[in-house]
Amino acid sequence: MPTIFNAEAAVCLGRDVLLHEADAVRRAADRIAETPDFAEAVRLIIGCKGRLVVSGVGKSGHIGRKLAATFASTGTPAFFVHAAEAAHGDLGMITKDDIVLGISYSGETNELLMIVPTLKREGATLIAMTGNPESSLAKHADLHINCHVEREACPLNLAPTSSTTCTLALGDALAVACLSAKGFRKEDFARSHPGGALGRRLLIHVEDVMRCGEAVPSVTPETLMLEAVREITRKHIGMTAVVDHERKVVGIFTEGDLRRLIERVGDIRNVKIGDVMTRSPHTIGANELAAAAAKQLEQFQCNQLLVTDAEGRLIGALHMHDLMEAKVI
Known part of the structure; x- marks a missing residue:
């Protein structure tokens, strides 16, 4: 034919x-x-x-x-x-x-x-x-x-x-x-699709993918900059949280902040991190959906989030790569 x-x-x-x-x-x-x-x-x-x-x-x-x-x-x-x-x-x-x-x-x-x-x-x-x-x-x-x-x-x-x-x-x-x-509901649909993108977005919570314990970098406001840099280097997340004596988050200091500080000050050996940290950093609760954390990272154009409890105490940290590895984003 x-x-x-x-x-x-x-x-x-x-x-x-x-x-x-x-x-x-x-x-x-x-x-x-x-x-x-x-x-x-x-x-x-x-x-x-x-x-x-x-x-x-x-x-x-x-x-x-x-x-x-x-x-x-x-x-x-x-x-x-x-x-x-x-x-x-x-x-x-x-x-x-x-x-x-x-x-x-x-x-x-x-x-x-x-x-x-x-x-x-x-x-x-x-x-x-x-x-x-x-x-x-x-x-x-x-x-x-x-x-x-x-x-x-x-x-x-x-x-x-x-x-x-x-x-x-x-x-x-x-x-x-x-x-x-x-x-x-969406949550019911996700439970029957745990291997799909929707299931990951609706079933994975921040606590499932966050870094916790010794993997979370933290210093106090009185910490000198060189020690803070060592903490950032040891924990491999590109930042450190700054907490008070009750472990409540008071600030954050990132590798980007470090580069800008060196350009501005030069000698940083005697600088206390409490004087140069970013105050009132973005945080998220452990029970929040990991998808909500991804949305925050995109909204605030940052790579890390601190995870806190209801009283504002540091309990974990989250990097964009953690969400990528979990295939949330």
Whole structure:
């Protein structure tokens, strides 16, 4: 079959496909307000004592796998079962407390229809998502969600395009509605994504990454500059905290401050650090999110933060590199 490429025609067709699929989703958005089934499906799913089992074959199966993953990551225990595998033993995964979301655009997929009697006998709730409310699957279901489209975006009206997009969007709408109804928060999402960037940002606290104990440089205001420089050098964090006799932070002195002091004074041997320190330095609490520390570093354009307790006593220190190693930034 000869290939004829025309850039202008390709862009025009691509745009038409996107507009066609967007229109299909918009029509679906209008349609869910016309029947109570969408809201009822949300009510059933959030009240489910078991799990949400998503099933389908072909393109509907691919969509189903994605939807099961979306539900699972947003607070609704869910998994995918291929309808053909269900008929060959995997039905044992489904219990009477579960809800089955069966996806078939035609509503006549043999593999799904074959397992419906067993689901009914078991007592599981069946929610059908089809493009035909009069289909066999829709009629046997406890609830039906209509994903009908006027035609596919494919010029031949054959390849599942608008229909799969509409099905995916409706499934996402269900998942997000359930998420909201359950009061699902960012922190809950992070707990199911501990390996991702969001999980690190929402689960890692300053106390998890800060330097503490002997690794934290500190001197008193009476400390002479050369000893303070030795403390900075020993602790490898590019600064030292200045604390009073109760370990309360009264200042900070950085390597940058040292360079500027030498340029201005020259001989620094008799200089007390309390006379040249930066007073009222930026601090953060150990229970704060590490992401909040990163935001402070960016806001104040500095590389280090002192960590203090509720009374202002020094308990740790944090360098930008510590946040980078923890992949918070």
